[in-house]
Amino acid sequence: MRSVSCALALCGLWLVGCDSDRRPPAASSPASATSAAVAAPGSAAQQGSSAEEDRAAFALPAVPKLIALGDLHGDLAATRAALKLAGAIDDQDHWVGGTLTVVQNGDQIDRGDQDRAILELFERLADEARAAGGAVHALNGNHELMNAQGDLRYVTEGAMKDFEGVGGLDLRNPRLASMPQVGRARAAAFLPGGPYARKIADRKVILMVGDTVFAHAGVLPTHVRYGIGKMNRETAAWLEGQSASPPAAVLAEDGPVWTRRYGSKELGADDCEVLGRALDGMGAKRMVVGHTVQKEGITSGCDGRVWRVDVGMSAYYGGKPAVLEIAGEAVKAVKGD
Template sequence: MASFPINSLPISASQPRKLSEPSHSNGGLKPITVTGNPPTFVSAPGRRIVAVGDLHGDISQARSALEIAGVLSSDGHDLWTGGETVLVQLGDILDRGEDEIAILSLLRSLNIQAESSGGAVFQVNGNHETMNVEGDFRYVDPGSFDECIDFLEYLQGYENWEEAFVGWISVAERYKEDRRMSQSPWGPWNLKKRQKEIVARSSLFRPGGPMACELARHGVILKVGDWIFCHGGLLPHHVAYGIERMNREVSCWMRGVNDDNDIPEIPFIATRGYDSVVWNRLYSKDSANVGSPSWKISSIAEKTLQSVGAKGMVLGHTPQLNGANCKYNEKIWCIDVGMSSGVLNSRAEVLEIIDNKARVLRTGDDSSGELEVADYL
């Protein structure tokens, strides 16, 4: 396996940085400014924001969602078409599907393209990202174990991680087809193959491994303008602890080092427990199912948003059987619709935010593929 010294990259102090300015700006927008490492606070004046929920290894549904969002070409060339749009993906790219690394590679490729147009792509990590870095592979699809083996083989031809990782999306399907052609019918029950799969995935996703370090580029909380984006849900005690501090600690843990070069402990407040940032379902489940009256949950949401100077919070994590929706005086938007074939295989939906007004974009129920726009809620 090629060696990429990713975990030697420093976690720098929180200094605002400007992303690349558009090469042909048509609206005269100010450049996007990012604070935090990994990104925590984003100033994106005048930008259209689109948010995509849980993808769970389904590259086909991921592309559908990105096309609905207006940021991905429909010609199969995986080109950014969003201009100065800011795209936020809410985590749980891993598990339940077989194209996890391909989706991560696609998002990284789109970010590079977006920055040259004055846009940007951001991600936050979900509970399935943190589970895999912990070595919890209970929900890994068999095809994803195979993807890990293919990806390690592919890396042998590269010395530069950036080039290798961004390029994976263009060859992943070919590797998958070659594997299927050569796979023995006894493969799933082959003990040696199973051991090879576990070793391959562990080497990629263990703290300090190349995929864990790739995930470490992203936090668990992101504030873009007046909106908070996270996988499970932000609570007052998270804010009191410090959201930039949480992002930094999760990133250091994934990279396998901290500021003192010691092996970091798992950041419990962000990644473990029912009320952690990536596991919390207080806002995304019906109030009757979480044992709290709706007025109380609404009060908690209001207090949290006020403490970070935000107008709304966008969440994934809990599939919404009736589609993306808003709750608690339009403060909370839940956009995980279980679109992956490994979850509910529902139609793709995304959230669009323009001038602090949010609406849901989805394909129609008929076979025409026409875009539906839900009224502002």
């Protein structure tokens, strides 16, 4: 399903090229490398946030059983199939997972028509799971943050129109002036401070549950030095409309929602060394990432220290649902039909 909005973006830019995820141009997103934005431990940028405070902003206690889901990309049927495969929902889309914890690795939106339904499903399931003693955590991926930047290249016509009539939209925002009418409601919903931007502001970019760390694309040692909790806080402040600029360290080409470092099927010794340093810096045993489609299903690398859960399950990619189950030291992929 190709987007009808390949040319849409805020700032009056007409963007082209929709065949694969591409970083926004410099005018709509900072393209500087993470290293340029990273502050060394103990620097002024790190002051006011202790290591304990930083950890508290991204780390949760271990749970008996956890299920990880990869990219969903606007496909509600695939989302339901994956959640049922996880044992999380029934046929009426209500939580039946009990004390189960579910982590979805971002990119719930774009490329499919049911973005809004998926976002609202996960919001409701988080409440139902909490009431049952479980948990649902959805991360922000590059597509959620692209929408907040006004980059709507990958939004379908159906998903564009689905945001018309949403309450709380500031359709008079001057940043929408050059936006074609069809895109204004969607753009206003995700503008920092907008109703859907505030919804995803509650989501983390990087999350650790027990000894497993989750990020849409991956965590590098430079991110650890910068401060994982700091990245989460800066992203949330921007989405809430409290910060004028998006966090450059998150949105850089090698940021945690964009890096392809761990996405390759064959990781080299240098990749595994980088992964090991990042994990050691967080006190984690393994990392779970999405972002890069694994056509053969969920894969692992570096002796099981990284797991890749983007199986392209949405209709756009034509893959089949699969989830990753983590129970103590046991980690396994669970495939759907």
